[in-house]
Amino acid sequence: MSTVGTLSPSGCFFDNSYVRTYCREFVKIRELVPESQAYMDLLAFEQKLDATITRKKLDIQESLKRPQKVKKRLRIYISHTFIAGKEPEKEGEEGSVPMWELRVEGRLIEDQVNGSTAASGHSTPAPAARPLPKKKFSSFFKSLVIELDKDIYGPDNHLVEWHRTPTTNETDGFQVKRPGDRPVKCTILLLLDYQPMKFKLHPRLAKVLGIAAETRPKIIEALWQYIKTHKLQDPVDHDTVNNDTFLEQVFSCKRMRFMEIPQRLHQLLQQPDPLLFLTPRSSFTPPYVEVEDPLKQHMAAFVHAQANTQDIANLDQKIYDVVDQINEWKTRRDFYVRFADHPHEFIKKWLVSQSQDLKVQFIFSNGSNQFYAIVRFADYDRSNW
Template sequence: RPGMPSGARMPHQGAPMGPPGPPYVGSPSVRPGMPQAVMETTRKRTAPQQVQQQQVQQQVQQQQQATQNRARSAKRRKMADKILPQRIRELVPESQAYMDLLAFERKLDQTIMRKRVDIQEALKRPMKQKRKLRLYISNTFNPAKSDADDSDGSIASWELRVEGKLLDDLSKQKRKFSSFFKSLVIELDKDLYGPDNHLVEWHRTPTTQETDGFQVKRPGDVSVRCTLLLMLDYQPPQFKLDPRLARLLGIHTQTRSAIIQALWQYIKTNKLQDSHDKEYINCDKYFQQV
């Protein structure tokens, strides 16, 4: 072979080539400098434990869902069992009084649910205290003055001030007048000041600096009719319903969650939810008027 001296010969097959090594018994290889016990510990896997925990959590969730479904089904069956068949109504004259009691029970459940929502919202909000907010509205007229140095003189003007404070406020830190309102609009005579200058608006922003009052100054020497619009800053915000919807739900002004809860209770009480597609509501004759 190239690179091998001519005198060298390959050993015969089966000839001993050196002392035999240790027998192979399947022991794992160990890195140099790492003890064998440490190597075996690091090879333990925790994947089966994680899978088992996930399976347990899924089983718990399935059991909770099944319990809720059974409770809903039992409630539906309980209500369905209370309703008398038509044949019994015809045979028993007193069955109509029983059906009236069932209708009254549904209305009572609706009222209790609404009061429960009111109590839950009241617990979330801080305690309320009734106080009187006194408004002070004043105006000042500045007549025109002739000046010897100025041939035109000063122009007549008027100033409107809107101020207020809490009566019997014993707290050390007095609240500013603007902190009670979300917005304020002063509407002036449109014929006198034009369509672009007859509104004075103030709206609360995150960077609003509170003030003790508002003032408006305009030129003029005639009487001006002003309309003052104040919007209170409710926490949480409240909404005024349409008169027809207010009569239907029995509430005039309320928070968004309370209005939605009352609307949902009315839908469930009168069974307006579509039987095939739960996302649709079948409006009755009262809902159609809203």
């Protein structure tokens, strides 16, 4: 004898935009329609798939709450142009003095590669999400200082400075123009704009923790890992740290409380060193900069995708209608099968059921007293003739 199974519409699925839930109606049709097992297998697979997608979306939502940065190299171009002076050709005309122009520009190496690929005609398929806007060169820096030869331009005119302000307009490069017709040595200082802010560690602390520059939370986390690894937490007073030889040299104390660590660290953190470029110079190593992870936008698009929501809802409704129709057909079939197998018993039970339904309906509409009064009159018809 085959095992009796159940058939139902789609399983329950949940995401941030909608909830679709079906009332499960159990129908014993597997022994009548063996092909229904394929639907049951698809239903079980759909439930697993929905659970996997929901779990993955929750994981992505948690990861989107944290800042996601990737490191890329920034190619910096330093170039100069000389503009020769012009002598007046006629009396009364004004000539021009010779001038030079220094330009500091740059772009991400990956952008440069992509640009070269597009120029060569070998394009890659466009991603589904909208591409991130290209960052301008100045957006990577907090300040720029160009120091010219003091002997040539004097102590009051040898510095060119740019500092970021809340109203700064980003630019793809910096340029400086000065009069002159001879080589000029200059020093270029570029201070990266870290988001979140990074700090340079004191040399001793950097040697202990193994990091040269990092954000304040990461530095505190690294220090706590060092304390935990070397078991420096006091076994009795858990709020106290027993410094080893290296930490004692860094903090100049043998014991310190956890609440004192942020204040003591503040004295050991400095602004990161700027990027230093000397001209003329043939080459230098491109620095690393942190940019938004391009996958973050694709992840957000996946979490909030609503493109197929209506189509899925329509298909689910069709499935539910078909299953509901199957349930109705199964109920009708069972009715006629019982009547065909045992007509007498079926009619008897059916009349009893109908009588019970009429009784409930009459009591609900007219009250129980009137019902029992009618029953007493009916007893006369059941008496012997």
